[in-house]
Amino acid sequence: MIRAVLFDVGGTLHEVCHDGDLARKFSQRLLNRLSENGIVLPIDAASLSPLLHANAEAYKHWSEEHRVELPSARIWNEFYLKDFQVGEARLAPLAEELSVLYDAVRVRNVPRPHMQETIRTLHEMGMVQGIISNIISATFVPHLLENYGIAQYMSCVVLSSAAGIRKPDARIFELAAAQCGVPCCEMAYVGDTLSRDVLGCRNARLALSIQIRNPSIAHRDAAFIGTGLAPDVLIEDLCEIPGIIHSYNKP
Numbered sequence: 001m002i003r004a005v006l007f008d009v010g011g012t013l014h015e016v017c018h019d020g021d022l023a024r025k026f027s028q029r030l031l032n033r034l035s036e037n038g039i040v041l042p043i044d045a046a047s048l049s050p051l052l053h054a055n056a057e058a059y060k061h062w063s064e065e066h067r068v069e070l071p072s073a074r075i076w077n078e079f080y081l082k083d084f085q086v087g088e089a090r091l092a093p094l095a096e097e098l099s100v101l102y103d104a105v106r107v108r109n110v111p112r113p114h115m116q117e118t119i120r121t122l123h124e125m126g127m128v129q130g131i132i133s134n135i136i137s138a139t140f141v142p143h144l145l146e147n148y149g150i151a152q153y154m155s156c157v158v159l160s161s162a163a164g165i166r167k168p169d170a171r172i173f174e175l176a177a178a179q180c181g182v183p184c185c186e187m188a189y190v191g192d193t194l195s196r197d198v199l200g201c202r203n204a205r206l207a208l209s210i211q212i213r214n215p216s217i218a219h220r221d222a223a224f225i226g227t228g229l230a231p232d233v234l235i236e237d238l239c240e241i242p243g244i245i246h247s248y249n250k251p
Helices: 020-036 045-066 072-080 088-104 115-124 140-148 170-180 194-204 215-224 238-249
Strands: 004-007 014-018 107-111 128-133 154-159 187-191 208-212 233-235
Touching: 004 170, 014 020, 014 215, 020 045, 020 088, 020 107, 045 072, 072 088, 088 107, 088 140, 115 128, 115 238, 128 140, 128 170, 140 154, 154 170, 170 187, 170 194, 187 194, 187 238, 194 208, 194 215, 208 238, 233 238
Parallel strands: 004 128, 004 187, 128 154, 187 208, 208 233
Antiparallel strands: 014 107
16 A cells, blocks of 8 residues: 655656756856855856866766765865865855755756646645655755645655765665655655666665656666666656556555
8 A cells, every 4th residue: 555655856846957058157156156255266157067067977976876965065065166176164155055056047947747736636645745855955945845836745855965865775765754654665756767766766665666757867877777677657747646556556
């Protein structure tokens, strides 16, 4: 019996659309905010943008290998801005703001069709709902859920930035289960990746792994193709979820 349905955010509740112009504008805004706080970097926005992308990818690989999320000030100092030796103490007052901007303005977040309707339907079905997200910001996801009008339906919001651990580590799923009051064996999880979401479900022994198709992140799952790792259900639209849960719970 499934009593809880938890969700990933980026790629799942919304699609993340990358845009070179947005990335450059973010880099300029980043440079401006740093300068306003006495941190002047010897680089322009056009050059900083690809450097940030490369450094962020390096952090993503490191964090996925170690299944650890560092504090945001360390991420900015040791990875994103590592070329400039700014210092963690100088970045600390700005780190959360920069982390929010990184996910809010560097890319365009487009809500998935039927997202709100699906959340409301699951609520009406009596499902406990929540979030498990790998993210460097502590405040972006809570604000996003408010903006999407679904925060009131979420019994738990577990973020790697607060937990210090990342999917696919079983412990972040177990933490969410404890907060929701529903054991992993009675939980379904909806995500868009094999490498983090489906593998995390398997590691934590969740009842049901649901993967929503997201071709834009296929490169992150390349190492898992052909390994036998697969979701229990692959979907195209969030509106499929209530029917899947209903069928699973039928006597």
